[in-house]
Amino acid sequence: MLNIKHLNKLKSQMNHQTLIAVTKYVGDDEIEALIQEGITDFGENRVNVFQEKYQKYSNTEITWHFIGHLQSKKVKKMINDIACLHALDRMSLAKEVEKRRIDPLPCFIEVNIANDPNKYGLKKEKVFEFYNKIKDYDKIDIVGFMGMAEHTDDEVIIRKNFQVLVDLKAEFDELYSKSHKLSMGMSNDYNIAIEMGATHLRIGSYLYEEE
Numbered sequence: 001m002l003n004i005k006h007l008n009k010l011k012s013q014m015n016h017q018t019l020i021a022v023t024k025y026v027g028d029d030e031i032e033a034l035i036q037e038g039i040t041d042f043g044e045n046r047v048n049v050f051q052e053k054y055q056k057y058s059n060t061e062i063t064w065h066f067i068g069h070l071q072s073k074k075v076k077k078m079i080n081d082i083a084c085l086h087a088l089d090r091m092s093l094a095k096e097v098e099k100r101r102i103d104p105l106p107c108f109i110e111v112n113i114a115n116d117p118n119k120y121g122l123k124k125e126k127v128f129e130f131y132n133k134i135k136d137y138d139k140i141d142i143v144g145f146m147g148m149a150e151h152t153d154d155e156v157i158i159r160k161n162f163q164v165l166v167d168l169k170a171e172f173d174e175l176y177s178k179s180h181k182l183s184m185g186m187s188n189d190y191n192i193a194i195e196m197g198a199t200h201l202r203i204g205s206y207l208y209e210e211e
């Protein structure tokens, strides 16, 4: 069930972020309640589930964000149905998007900010090379950087993780004279993400939690 109190609290804490409601844990009741509450941006991390929901809500104005790891072989069947990709993290994926997408797709480069070998995302040292290789791709519009902080209650660690994205933004804003966006902040750490300059929050469980 949608927790309206949590949704309202979240909205009151936001300043100008885009709230992406992550619906991977929930179904139609929650999606419909979120639409009722004026939410327009939704996020999914699995291709099959995304496609089901995309089709079901094709008569609505939902803006779909694909936020999870994307296998290259699945790009063809979904890439033209999304408005934004948050997990661009390797050349093979970039090439496949370039080949299959019809019009330029806003993409976030995913960075492994927790520096955890078990997590997806580019190492921060590799971002410069990757960015420069894909920056002239016609179908990829690099809008910014995405990352997931370590799942911990230790604020110092979360801040250190998000700082990697903040620093990348500063560096690339200067290099390319444009303002990059930051997709950071989940249920556990959205407060810190807002404070540190997130432009896109990806929130799931907090929206559905019971009191």
Ligand SMILES: *Cc1c(COP(=O)(O)O)cnc(C)c1O
Binding pocket: 022, 024, 045, 067, 068, 186, 187, 188, 202, 203, 204, 205, 206
């Ligand atoms: C599930 C997921 C989220 C939302 O996580 P919550 O902790 O439930 O808010 C955000 N981003 C990605 C990439 C996810 O897979």
